Amino acid sequence: MTRPVTADPAVFPAEAVGPDDADLSLMLMIRAFELKLLDLYGRGLLNGTTHTCLGQEYIPVAMEALLDPRDHVFSNHRGHGHYLARFHDPAGLLAEIMGREGAVCAGVGGSQHIRRDRFLSTGVQGESLPVAAGVALHLKRAEPGRLACVYIGDGTFGEGAVYEAFNIASLWALPLLVVVENNGIAQSTPTSRHLAGSIAGRAAAFGIDHHLVETSDVTEIRRTLEPLVSRVRFRPAPLVVEFVTRRLGPHSKGDDTRPAQAVQALREQDWYARCAAACPGRFRRLDAEARAHIDAVAAEVTARGPSRWEGAGWEGS
Ligand SMILES: Cc1ncc(C[n+]2csc(CCOP(=O)(O)OP(=O)(O)O)c2C)c(N)n1
Ligand SMILES: [Mg+2]
Numbered sequence: 001m002t003r004p005v006t007a008d009p010a011v012f013p014a015e016a017v018g019p020d021d022a023d024l025s026l027m028l029m030i031r032a033f034e035l036k037l038l039d040l041y042g043r044g045l046l047n048g049t050t051h052t053c054l055g056q057e058y059i060p061v062a063m064e065a066l067l068d069p070r071d072h073v074f075s076n077h078r079g080h081g082h083y084l085a086r087f088h089d090p091a092g093l094l095a096e097i098m099g100r101e102g103a104v105c106a107g108v109g110g111s112q113h114i115r116r117d118r119f120l121s122t123g124v125q126g127e128s129l130p131v132a133a134g135v136a137l138h139l140k141r142a143e144p145g146r147l148a149c150v151y152i153g154d155g156t157f158g159e160g161a162v163y164e165a166f167n168i169a170s171l172w173a174l175p176l177l178v179v180v181e182n183n184g185i186a187q188s189t190p191t192s193r194h195l196a197g198s199i200a201g202r203a204a205a206f207g208i209d210h211h212l213v214e215t216s217d218v219t220e221i222r223r224t225l226e227p228l229v230s231r232v233r234f235r236p237a238p239l240v241v242e243f244v245t246r247r248l249g250p251h252s253k254g255d256d257t258r259p260a261q262a263v264q265a266l267r268e269q270d271w272y273a274r275c276a277a278a279c280p281g282r283f284r285r286l287d288a289e290a291r292a293h294i295d296a297v298a299a300e301v302t303a304r305g306p307s308r309w310e311g312a313g314w315e316g317s
Helices: 021-042 058-064 080-087 090-098 128-142 154-158 160-171 199-205 218-234 260-268 271-278 280-302
Strands: 072-075 119-121 148-153 176-182 209-213 239-244
Touching (some): 021 058, 021 080, 021 090, 021 218, 021 271, 021 280, 058 080, 058 218, 072 080, 128 148, 128 176, 148 154, 154 199, 160 199, 199 209, 199 239, 209 218, 271 280
Parallel strands (some): 072 148, 148 176, 209 239
16 A cells, blocks of 8 residues: 555654655656666766766755755765755756766766856865865855855775865864765775774864764754754854765776675665655655656757867856
8 A cells, every 4th residue: 555645744754754755856866867877888878987876865865955055065976966966957967977068067077077056076085175175264254154065985084185174174163064975885995994993083083073874864864964054054163974875886887896795785775765665656656757857868968969168158267
């Protein structure tokens, strides 16, 4: 039997009802987008590299509702979900990745290097943190109440630039929100083999607050984080929010070194499986819609001509 879409919370606790339609559709759209990229790559229609956020889609969906369009967002190599949660623009991103007309950055940024409004991604691990700290300083002075949010992975704690940024952000009480997507692995190295101590301990060493998120329930995540994010804005100080999450796909395309059994165990904890079980009828409908939407986007973008840098308005910008 299909559970009702709007259920009495006394009868169905939030966890059993699942995210609302808008959140679930966005999570499913990001999933469909990432699966489509792997499909296009497998068919030789996509060049270069790409890192999918399969398993991690709920994080930017949860976070974006806590952010303001005038906040700055800094993303990384695994940034499609960060972009899509902010702009709901799969066609522009796919065109960017495929080098087609209508690309967000005229096709010169590709999967990892996107700039749009106050969103910037980079494939150079850790590079964004000092930049985000600088932007947070500017915001503190010029636009009080705004913050800089930066997404990094667990493996990026191997970069010294992270600690330079932590140091200054703490000393100068900057509105810097560091979202760590700890998926337990960096390329092929488990976190236990590359990170001594803990992320919490590293934040504490700089006097920075740390909050651990273990659930994939977006409503619950927002409820817990809302006052903490508000504090970053209005009593400026950096905050590290560490999500314990799962990378379901390969590091980039076909380079997963983990045993199939280990990946299967992660799939069983995936938000997708949890939501499918919580609201099967609604889930099937929204999933089919998301897949159809992305199929149509991919067909349309693939048929476009190549993107052009000249005349795209980027020269000199
Ligand atoms: C400075 C730098 N060194 C190495 C790389 C190659 N590289 C890309 S992603 C990655 C692992 C990143 O791991 P993590 O930060 O945990 O992010 P995840 O891929 O798990 O999302 C590496 C080593 C890079 N992009 N930049
Ligand atoms: Mg990682």
